[in-house]
Each structure stands twice: as C-alpha cells, then as structure tokens.
Amino acid sequence: MNILTEQLPTAVEIDDVVYDLDTDFRTCLNIILAFEDPELTSYEKQMVMLELLYKEIPENTREACRLGVKFLDCGEDPEANAAQNEGPGRLYSFNQDAKYIYSAIKQSHGIDFETVDYLHWWKFSYMFLDLREDCFFHRLIHLRRQKNLGKLTKEEKELYYRIQDIVDVPEVRTTEEQIVASEFMRLLKQGKNEAE
Template identity: 35%
Template structure:
C-alpha cells in the first residue's frame, strides 16, 4: 500500500469477503497498550484485540489476526517485525509510549497540525502514523525520542555524553516488551491454540 496513491483501507478482505475494520487511530493505540499489558494472558489479548478492530469478527480467526496485524503496521512489509518461528527477532528500543507520552503527543499534533486529538471524531490510523513520524524537531516529544534513541557509546565528548545520559534517565520509559515481541506473542497464541475459531 502507498498512502500517496492508494486510499487508506477501512475494510480487509478475508475469505473473499470484505470485513469492516475499526480504522480510527484510537483503536490502534488501545491495541498497542493492550499488547504491553503483562497481566493479561496472550490468548485473552488476542481475543480483545480482535474485538477492538472488528465490529463483526470473521469466522476465519487466523486470517483475521493476520489482516489485523497487517493493518496495525500500516499495510507494509516490516522487516523489523518477524516471527519467533524464524528465530530472527530483532531488539527494538522503545523511544515513545502512548501511555506515558500522551500529553507530549497531544500537544505536538495541536501545535504542528492544528489537530486537537480530543475533539477530532475520526482520524485514520495510517494518517495518524504518517503525521506522528513527521513531527518536527522543535516538538518536545521529538526531542524526548531523540534522547531515548541516543547511543551513549558513540558520543566522544564527555560533557555531551553526561548530558544525554541525564536526559535518558529523566525520560526513561518503564521497561516493557518491544514491538517484535508484541506481534510475535499473538502469533504464538495462535500456534498454541491450533485454530482459534475452534474455541469461539
């Protein structure tokens, strides 16, 4: 999918039938927060995620999960999101949190785009993602993400290294699982259950 030439989807094709998918950015944010919950069993997370995205859940649960994940990552092949089955799970450092950075993100959208995320009735997840990726450097959230992403071992200057070390500590996020693990957990839950449609 190419956001410049293709219309952003509000349905997905499963078994030659179009199913509506809840495409508002809030659902995708809730999904991401759900995947970070350590106290919810993986199978329960999968079921809750399906309820978040599908007003009417498809009978083919395995494909429904696959299309849900496709939608969540923006309809592109993401080389960083790989299955545990392949044994190739990359470590992705989290540099933002929709939970802990909500006020910074809200303010950035209001400042740069004039979009009040509280008042807007609907904003497609893919459009939200595109705008989030393109926030300018003078937004506080972008500065904070820069601090979190900084590799201290590559900074030669001692004073500069101390500054970034301090900033990383100030803005450190609570430890949580990374994007790869969140996606892989759903895949693993599917594998363990065989076919989820049998238990619905």
C-alpha cells in the same frame, strides 16, 4: 498501496468475505496499549484486537490477527518489520508518552485531538512519524536513541540525569518474567551473602 493515489483501507477480505474495520486512531491506540500491557497474555491481547478492530469477528481468527497486525503496521508486512526493527531499543510508549505525543502532533500538524471526531489510524501514524524537530517529544526520542546506543554527549548526559524519570521507558515484562527476574536476583544476592 500508495496513500497519494488510493483510498485508505477500511476493511479486509478473509476467505472471500469482506470485514469492516474500526479504523479510528483511538481504537487502534487502545489495541496498542493492550499490546503494551504486560499483565495480558498473548491470547488476551489478540482478543482485544479482534474485538476492537473488527466490527464482526471473522471465523478465521488466525488470518484476522495477521491482517489486523498488518493494518496496525499501516500495510507493512509484520514479519519484514520485525527484522528491520532490531535497532536501539524501545524509543517510546503510547502510554507513558501520551501527553508529549499529543502536544507534538498539535505543534507539528495543528491538530487538537479533542476536536477530532474521527481520524484514520494510518493518517495518525504518518503524522506521528513526521514530527517537528523542535518539539519536546522529538528531542526525547533522540535522547533515548542516543542513550540506548551509548552515544550520549556530555550535555545530553546532564540532561538525561535531570529528566531520567521521563526518558527511561520501562521494560515490558509479563508477570512470569518479573517473577523469574526477581527469583534470579534473590538467588544472586543469596549467593553473594554466602560468599561473604
């Protein structure tokens, strides 16, 4: 679809039935925040998406989930994007970076979300992808990318160590993954202590 010549989607068709979507950026951000939540299971994340995105949940929930993710990816094929996204690691979090994203969009596009009743998710996403280089969030993304690639300059390293708590994006791990990692570290320490 071409955003310049076509209306942005507000519904999807599943099994010859048209289902209206809640396309407001706030709704979609809440879905993404659920997907970032390590305490939710995959099933719970899918249910959050179905309940928030669809005004009426389709019977074919498998296809509804596939099309829901495609909608959140602004019409791009999720499987194709997964192959392309193997880059320098996680560069932002809508949860951790909310205040920087808010100010970056206000600075770059003059939009104050407090005064916006409705904004289509795709419009928000396109603005998010086109932020001014002189805003803090854009510089933060650059710093994270350079760090993840191991290419920080001397000046960037100094900046990184000054604002490390802002720069580092925590890994999203499920409770089970955290337990496995903790047990691994415990066994590693135990083995180290026995060797000494």
